[in-house]
Amino acid sequence: MFNKILIANRGEIAVRVIRTCRRLGIRTVAVFSEVDRQALHVRLADEAYCIGPARPDLSYLNIPNILSVAHATQCDAIHPGYGFLSENPTFAEITQKCGFVFIGPSHRAMERMGQKSVARDLMIRSGVPVMPGSSGSVEDPEEGLKIAHKVGFPVLVKASAGGGGRGMRLVETEDRFRTLFTTAQAEAQSAFGDGRVYVEKYLRNPRHIEVQIMGDHHGNIVALGERECSIQRRHQKLIEESPSPAVNADLRRRLCETAVKAAKAIDYVNAGTIEFLLDAEGNFFFMEMNTRLQVEHPVTELVTGYDLVEMQLRVASGEPLPFKQEDITPHGWAFECRINAEDPANGFSPCPGRIDEYLPAGGPWVRVDSAAYTGYAVSPSYDSMVAKLIVWGPDRETAMDRMLAALHEFRVEGIKTTIPFHQWAFSHEEFRAGRLTTGFVDTHQVSMIACMQRSDEEDRNHAGRSGGKAAEHGKTQDQNGTRRA
Amino acid sequence: MTNMSEKQELVAQLRMLIGEMRSAGFAELEMESPDVKVRMVLGTELALTAVSPHAPDAERLAGNEEMAVHGPISVTAERVGVFSFGKLRIEPGSKVTKGQTLGIIKGISIQDQVVAPVSGTVEDVFAQEGEIIDFGRALFSILPD
Numbered sequence: 001m002f003n004k005i006l007i008a009n010r011g012e013i014a015v016r017v018i019r020t021c022r023r024l025g026i027r028t029v030a031v032f033s034e035v036d037r038q039a040l041h042v043r044l045a046d047e048a049y050c051i052g053p054a055r056p057d058l059s060y061l062n063i064p065n066i067l068s069v070a071h072a073t074q075c076d077a078i079h080p081g082y083g084f085l086s087e088n089p090t091f092a093e094i095t096q097k098c099g100f101v102f103i104g105p106s107h108r109a110m111e112r113m114g115q116k117s118v119a120r121d122l123m124i125r126s127g128v129p130v131m132p133g134s135s136g137s138v139e140d141p142e143e144g145l146k147i148a149h150k151v152g153f154p155v156l157v158k159a160s161a162g163g164g165g166r167g168m169r170l171v172e173t174e175d176r177f178r179t180l181f182t183t184a185q186a187e188a189q190s191a192f193g194d195g196r197v198y199v200e201k202y203l204r205n206p207r208h209i210e211v212q213i214m215g216d217h218h219g220n221i222v223a224l225g226e227r228e229c230s231i232q233r234r235h236q237k238l239i240e241e242s243p244s245p246a247v248n249a250d251l252r253r254r255l256c257e258t259a260v261k262a263a264k265a266i267d268y269v270n271a272g273t274i275e276f277l278l279d280a281e282g283n284f285f286f287m288e289m290n291t292r293l294q295v296e297h298p299v300t301e302l303v304t305g306y307d308l309v310e311m312q313l314r315v316a317s318g319e320p321l322p323f324k325q326e327d328i329t330p331h332g333w334a335f336e337c338r339i340n341a342e343d344p345a346n347g348f349s350p351c352p353g354r355i356d357e358y359l360p361a362g363g364p365w366v367r368v369d370s371a372a373y374t375g376y377a378v379s380p381s382y383d384s385m386v387a388k389l390i391v392w393g394p395d396r397e398t399a400m401d402r403m404l405a406a407l408h409e410f411r412v413e414g415i416k417t418t419i420p421f422h423q424w425a426f427s428h429e430e431f432r433a434g435r436l437t438t439g440f441v442d443t444h445q446v447s448m449i450a451c452m453q454r455s456d457e458e459d460r461n462h463a464g465r466s467g468g469k470a471a472e473h474g475k476t477q478d479q480n481g482t483r484r485a
Numbered sequence: 486m487t488n489m490s491e492k493q494e495l496v497a498q499l500r501m502l503i504g505e506m507r508s509a510g511f512a513e514l515e516m517e518s519p520d521v522k523v524r525m526v527l528g529t530e531l532a533l534t535a536v537s538p539h540a541p542d543a544e545r546l547a548g549n550e551e552m553a554v555h556g557p558i559s560v561t562a563e564r565v566g567v568f569s570f571g572k573l574r575i576e577p578g579s580k581v582t583k584g585q586t587l588g589i590i591k592g593i594s595i596q597d598q599v600v601a602p603v604s605g606t607v608e609d610v611f612a613q614e615g616e617i618i619d620f621g622r623a624l625f626s627i628l629p630d
Contacts, residue, residue, distance in 0.1 A: 064564075064593065065565040067592075068566045068595075070593070071593040098594075
């Protein structure tokens, strides 16, 4: 096992990694930007060094400075967290060449999964179901149109090097195809310096189901069950759960087998996630692979009982996985709410600023992964996540009730957060019934915004009266006719 | 919180502002809060002037940024690595000339020379031989001739 590692990240994930390292007796080195001097990961790590100004490209993406700290502090390995350099194959490669272990997959695996049309092709050849569409990238709009006809409209034109919806176009009808195809190519070229695109069938309102896998250096790859992340807004996940209410034992077995097959195709090592789209008939299709630890990993930890960061550290140091596929039996139900500094009543616009009061929820089966505290300022330079609220219950119903109770207890004053959104969702009949699709938030947007505005108003009316807010949120939902636990 | 870290915080905030001014294409910015008043003008050469009569901190800060100036100038690290002195051991009272190497910061693949931005007398030496230096760390202060 390692003696000392550097964590090339900030926020809750840096704190999360430090916590496991402490338990395992591994010393930690934090890095931070000038605006993060007072950040929690800086305080909790054994050592911490400033690596640049606020701008991510000059600090958290500054490879020479990060490696210089790792070198000067004699670290054995680097944990990249998620975001920033975590899926950068060049960083993974340089890290290894400089003599540190990169706690993640090989740069080759990352490269292959990073090119979406390459990944798609590889999956087809490995027998993993993909959405019907082109094999590899398409250059000519006429050829693209032929494929669109074959699979049927609507179709998606997607950038091969893409991500985050850039270089992606939804084409509903034939007459729009040529125009949108060339727009996607141009956008892909300017956004990624790579104009290659591919065409695939567009699934309306699917469910987002993903499988957590973990591989070691001894050829073992194990699937740790699925997560459902259908509650999203503009491809940003808001609520995740494990298991999925749409997955039975048979489907789970097939999903897990497929995920392992996909990971084996690239000799995958360390933590990874295979994302699938699930249609209403129970067919699933490979979407992409995330070659890192994910934000929503805690729900898997709560139902499997394994610390995924510990597993990452163990396999990166060369140990074999301590479990086999047959040892993995999900137990109970877990949910995660991403509490962001965003205003759900106003298009989820970011609301950075100082947190005047931070009182996280607690109690049995409640976990909060966060780097926030009273007085902490959410910086506009980075993502707006304040905390992840994670609960466990023996069944979905109990877990939902515990989440609602925890949401009512959680207080973040001074900035707007998505807590009211989560309270709305966990009180919504469709959500409670497990009828989820990626279109959930858009479909129910009007009633959601009305609910947010009402709770805003009640907040204002009761401003200054302490302790009344949580109860008021509950009352608001009753008046909306949605169910309250 | 110490006075030092408050100052570092302020420097950090100013750096962020400068970055944002640049990306937004602003050439000039004036800002006032109860304790600090700052006016920044961006040219091809960066100029930063603190103009508050009752904000000595801001004035020292301007020194920190190696710009506007009366009083000592502080030499800060622009890179991360292990510090070592050059052949000439710099001590308080040492005379230095502009461009003279004061020490080196050794990163993983880069060796960065720390040079005197002005000629003058070294007032303080904050860096120690073999010490790990992080970004923005004050290494020396020099009183210009």
